Amino acid sequence: MTARETIRFSVSLPATLLAELDRRIVGRGYDSRSEFVRDLIRARLVEEAWAGAGSEVHGVLTIIYDHHRRGLTDKLHRVQHHRFVHILCTQHVHLDHDHCLETIVLRGTPGEIERMALEIGGLKGVSFAELARTAVVDD
Ligand code: NI
CATH class of the missing domain: 3.30.70.1150 (ACT-like. Chain A, domain 2)
Structure with missing residues (x-):
């Protein structure tokens, strides 16, 4: 696996949670679930960087x-x-x-x-x- 390689994986979600996800995708102008999920993960990583005392x-x-x-x-x-x-x-x-x-x-x-x-x-x-x-x- 290289750093730039994109890996496809499947995620199991309750239908109600998926509906919430899709509502946000439309509401925020995302083209795909993937892009929205990528941004969610990045936002979480930024949050974690801010939670680490020594990180720049x-x-x-x-x-x-x-x-x-x-x-x-x-x-x-x-x-x-x-x-x-x-x-x-x-x-x-x-x-x-x-x-x-x-x-x-x-x-x-x-x-x-x-x-x-x-x-x-x-x-x-x-x-x-x-x-x-x-x-x-x-x-
Ligand atoms: Ni001024």
Whole structure:
């Protein structure tokens, strides 16, 4: 068996579970059960990578903040420069007169990334913070 080889195998499922699976396949625009099941497995592997304390993972932190809030942009910069090694890039969008949106791509252990996300999300003036968790998994 080579890494790139695709293996076909059969799975036994109760009819009700298969119906649930098929509903999601249609609802989410999948072409086949196989592609959906592959994505389920990949999602589980990413979850497991995040559950492992020492694994290297990636995250994208999306924040919205009020740039008029006194000292906030300085604090945001300080937090990010303090641990700059884990920040791969940031993207900044001026949403309106008051609000900025930033995406921050992070690399590190799950704990390091979670800590930084909590630290940034907890700053006064940050009205939204959401961390998308991902990791490279073999496919
Ligand atoms: Ni801005």
